[in-house]
Amino acid sequence: MPNNLFNQSISREIKNTTFKTPPRGVPAVIAKEKESYNYWLILHRNFPKTERYGLGRKIDFLFLEILELSFTASYLPIDPKIIMLGKILTRLDILKFFSQLAWENKLIPNDKYIELSERLLEIGRMLGGWRKGLLEKKLPPIK
Template sequence: MAVPALVQKFVAVYKLWQEYRDHFPKKSRFSLGGKIDSLFIEIIELLFVASYLGKQEKLPYLQKAIRKLDVLKFFFQVSWEIKALDNKKYISISERLNEIGRMLGGWIRGIQTKAPAR
């Protein structure tokens, strides 16, 4: 069973986050860091499940994934603002998440434009 490229790309960002999380300040590691970790896992699950569904069944999963991705990006911004992440780490994660967001948006648009007219 081959894992889709978008899921692989997202898992790669999660692995990067795992490296960064070890350097998160202790006071934020289990609150904000834990929430970020949970969002990563939820998004990976949504993308993985969506990748094996029919076109119209995918849409709710992808829409939920993109909403959670937006929340994840917001929490990374908060992490940067409270100096739990330095500039270099924040930029590294943000650029990757933005690229994944564009890919996810393209996947959603592709499904919506191919949907039969009602």
């Protein structure tokens, strides 16, 4: 139910926003997200069947949602983009939590979890930098 409310609020924001022309290339953070998702798919295949369709599906859904929101954000003007990036960062934190839960339940080996965590941290830094840059661009310079 909360996820449905999240999607409804995003839908309202998108409907009330004028989209700009597409960016020239895929932002580096989206390329990193795709790369991390491909890595996740390899890990997901090794989950036991019961966990693959429970916790594994939840993690998979969060990855796809982050990719979708990031792609959408790349087309938005500055103000809605800043809001969207905040939501993406929240989703990323939830993804980190569920990844840790999978590791704690021995569904992801230690070395693979370290690799996945490093990738997610890098994505977080990139998204945070993107958001910070937009906030600085939006705010007037202080004299």
